[in-house]
Amino acid sequence: MKIQYSTTAQHLGSSAVRDILKITQGKNIISLAGGLPAEELFPLEAIRDAYSRALSAGPSILQYGLTEGYGPLREQLVERLEGQGIPAAASGMLLTSGSQQAIDLLCKILLDPGDAVLVEAPTYLAALQVLGSYRADINIVLSDEQGMLPEHLEHQLRKLKPKLLYAVPTFNNPSGASWSRERREQVVELCRRYEVLILEDNPYGEIRFDESPDAYPPSLAAIDRNYGSGYGVVYTGTFSKIVAPALRSGWITGDPQLIQMVAKAKQANDLHSSAIDQCALSELLRGFDLSGHITAISREYRSRMQLLSAEIRSRGWEDIRFLEPRGGMFLWLTLPEEIHTAELLPLAVQQGVAFVPGEVFYSAQPLRNTMRLNFTHTPPELIAEAVSRLETALEQYRSQVSGVR
Amino acid sequence: MKIQYSTTAQHLGSSAVRDILKITQGKNIISLAGGLPAEELFPLEAIRDAYSRALSAGPSILQYGLTEGYGPLREQLVERLEGQGIPAAASGMLLTSGSQQAIDLLCKILLDPGDAVLVEAPTYLAALQVLGSYRADINIVLSDEQGMLPEHLEHQLRKLKPKLLYAVPTFNNPSGASWSRERREQVVELCRRYEVLILEDNPYGEIRFDESPDAYPPSLAAIDRNYGSGYGVVYTGTFSKIVAPALRSGWITGDPQLIQMVAKAKQANDLHSSAIDQCALSELLRGFDLSGHITAISREYRSRMQLLSAEIRSRGWEDIRFLEPRGGMFLWLTLPEEIHTAELLPLAVQQGVAFVPGEVFYSAQPLRNTMRLNFTHTPPELIAEAVSRLETALEQYRSQVSGVR
Incomplete structure (x- = not known):
């Protein structure tokens, strides 16, 4: 039977990252491509105990639940976010299947075809797919x-009258960059002035490499609070990076009326997310030292990032630039202009190492000489080997290019 | 900040059923309104064991998973469906967050605004919301x-050239009705001839009140198989009614190419559903006698249905018609024409009983004198009391109506 797909289906891109992950699965390839946390650091015991407790309180947790999500976890999250200066109320807090679903549902209730949206370049690939x-x-x-340039932002706000500004201002995926406090304040102020809603996507914000308490500026949502009434920022976060991804538990918070509309969209989408996973997370938050766990994984990730960074620097590759990120999961390389990383990738995979070509993170005018390297998933003892393989691939690429041209 | 919602948001209805559930929560109301299974019948012990086993095999189950879902569960489902005569291949099997998400994602990849879709009247409310x-x-x-009328179906197929036919042919929600084998064959044949895809939604099909093996006709998907190549039917099911809803685990199966497009949409929607819940279900299917459990809950539900049915008959209400369903979760009442059940509902809630007014299950031209009663969730000892309260409300309603007119 011949199927005629919708216009939406025709605009659904596949994820280059997931395609690369599929290619590399089961092969002897060191993958710096994924955005995966380290499995060996998951608090498996504590999670198992939490599920056991969640399923010991009687059968009602197995029943259909509220679209908004498991009440006690929503309350714990509100308290947690309040502690981070983020305005949250239980009535404006919705639990989602990862923050991915939060992005999708918010776009669904806001965007008509042709509506203008502002993003950074580069930015989160799967947000570009949703948009x-x-x-x-x-x-x-x-x-x-330092972040978005205020002059250009104002130019775009004035010219395009966008419906939404989407950003990952803290340890951006893919660039690892983090906005300065001043830029954050300017962006919030400008979006307020032009009445443009901000979606602040913050999956990595707690993975911090500097442990001094004042090392990092507040979130956009916390800054927006200074404006008093109204919510200029919708904020989404997730347990995927600080606990484990398989629980698929994220949240979205903001203006309660807006969140109620997101809940309506979620109701039609999947009624609600897994109440068992949410209840287990609620139990986990009660007994387990999550802050201590986050500190521990952040230290390990910092150490891996430094190892990767040192390995790259030690090779003395010509004209390769990067900044060490101050948190998060990614290192962003800018290579010499003649190196197209999408063409480099097959050679790298042949050598047994994978990365994500930077071009997929741009909605337009991609910088083709960039690449994203993940440092959280690969065991430290393999990082030197991964960089050596990348080096071999680069040499092959250079000799091919100079041979052809 | 003033929010301008998308056209889609403006077309998102809220679920009348969920609104009623919210009103009745925490009050001394016997609710025949929900579509909830009986909590006291959930296999809580077996589920707890299954989660414990799922979380004992090491941390990799906590990692990001495939969009298509946990592989072993997909294979078990393929085998299970094959045993029911339904064509399924692992490459055409996607796990979803309940079958609700399956309906939503399929509609997303198929339907542009204005595309014609055929449904029964009455039909599943949340499918109408998605559409x-x-x-x-x-x-x-x-x-x-007996089911859809073939002459009218052919008329509609010819006139409207629809993109999709949506149906719950087995123990329909809300009507409890089940199509005869002949009608099933006719519907599949006609949709084949006019090349219109069928979405067969079968959440209740295994809740059977007649235990003889040949008591029920095959599913549309099984009948469609006789046509050889190609998949004329997309089939969706769920563990919500036969295990427990909170695991949010459903599936969609059909043409592998079509399912791959659904997977693309799911990737943008939420990356994947909870791998822990899926792994626990896979473990449950290994150790637990699911067929025996389904037989046990079906017997209990049949007994509750018979009790509700007997209670209603015993009252000798004038002109109230219903058929005893042969499975599923709902009894559908047709009352005298002058009784508008939406107006009856507030009186019933005052008396301490809730139901769903039938009009919400119609896309157009609702029969306002209908109501849906759920018989699975209310404990048997409360059913007589529920019917008595409904009787009081009906008497009040009749006296009001005769007073006004």
């Missing part, structure tokens, strides 16, 4: 190392 | 007690 599926008019705001 | 959110042109095919 593409709703046929948004995706526009870039230029950035430097 | 409404994609702004489908929803059209009714007339039915009798």
Whole structure:
């Protein structure tokens, strides 16, 4: 039977990252491509205990639940976010299947085809996919190392009258960059002035490499709070990176009326997310030292990042630039202009190492000489070997290019 | 900040059933309104053991998983469906967050605004909501007690050239009706001939009140198999009614190419559903006698249905008609024409009993004198009291109506 797909289906891209993961699965390939946390650091025992407790309180946890999610976990999250200066109320807190679903549902209730949206370049690939599926008019705001450039942001706000600004201002995926406090304040102020909603996507914000308490600026949502009434920022987070991804538990918080509309969309989408996973997380938050766990994984990730960074620097590769991120999961390399990383990838995979070509993280005008390297998933003892394989692939690529041209 | 919602958001209805559930929560109300299974019958011990085993095999189950879902569970489902005569291949099997998500994602990849879709009247409310959110042109095919009327179906197929036919042919929600074998064959044949895809939604099909093996006709998907190549039917099912809803584990199976497109949509929607829940279900299917459990709950549900049915008959209410369903979870009442059940509901809630007014299950031209009663969730000892309260409300309603007119 011949199937005629919807216009939306025709605008659904596949994830380059997931395609690369599929290619590399089961092969002797060191993958720096995924965005995966380290399995060996998952608090498996504590999670198992939490599920056991969740399923010991009687059968009602197995029943259909509220679309908004398991009440006690929502309350714990509200308290946690309040502790981070983020305005949250139980009535404006919805649990989702990872923060991915939060992004999708928010776009669903806001965006008509052609609506303008502002993003950074580069930015989270799967957010670009979602925006593409709703046929948004995706526009870039230029950035430097401090974050979005206020002048260009204002230019775009004035010119495009966008519906939404989407950003990962803290340890961005893929660039690892983090906005300065001043830029955060300027972005919030400008979006307030032009009445443009911000979606702050913060999956990595707690993976911090500097342990001094004042090392990092507040979130956009916390800054927005200074404006008093109204919510200029919708904030989404997830347990995927600080506990484990398989629980698929994220949240979205903001203006209660807006969140109620997100809940309506979620109701039609899947009624609610797994109440067992949510109840287990609630139990975990009660007994387990999550802050201590986050500190421990952040130290290990910092150590892996430093190892990867040192390995790359030690090779003395010509004209390769990167900044060491101050948190998160990714190192972003800018290579010499003649190196197209998408063409480099097959050679690298042949050598037994994978990465994500930077071009997939751009909605337009990609920098083809960039790549994203993940440092959280690969065991430390394999990092030197991964960089050596990448080096071999680079040499092959250079000799091919000079041979052809 | 003033929010401008998308056209889709403006077409998102809220679920009347969930609104009623919210009103009745925490009050001394016997609710025949929900579509909830009996909590006291959940296999809680077996589920707890299954989670414990799922979390004992090492941390990799906690990692990000495939969008298609946990491999071993997909294979077990393929085998299970093959045993029911339903064509399924691992490559055409996707795990979803309940069958609700399956319906939503399929509609997302198929329907553009204005595309015609055929449904029964009455039909599953949340499917109507999904169709409404994609702004489908929803059209009714007339039915009798045997199922859709082939002449009217052919008329609609010819006139409307629909993209999809959606149906719950086995123990329909809300009507409890089940299509005869002949009608099933006719519907599949006609949709084949006019090349219209069928979405067969079968959440209740295993809750059977007649235990003889040949008591029930095959599913549309099994009948469609006789046509050889190609998949004319997409089939969705769920563990919500036969294990427990909170695991949010459903599936969709059909043409592998089509299912791959559904997977793309799911990737953008939420990456994947909870791998822990899926792994626990896979463990449950290994050790636990699921067939025996389904037989046990079906017997209990039949007994509750018979009790409810006997209670209603014993009252000798004038002109109230219903058929005893042969499975599923709902009894569908047709009352005298002058009784608008939506107006009856507040009186019933005042008396301490809730139901769902039938009108919400119609896309157009609702029969306002109908109501859906659930018999699975209310403990047997409360059923007589529930019917008495309904009787009081009916008497009040009749006296009000005769007073006004």
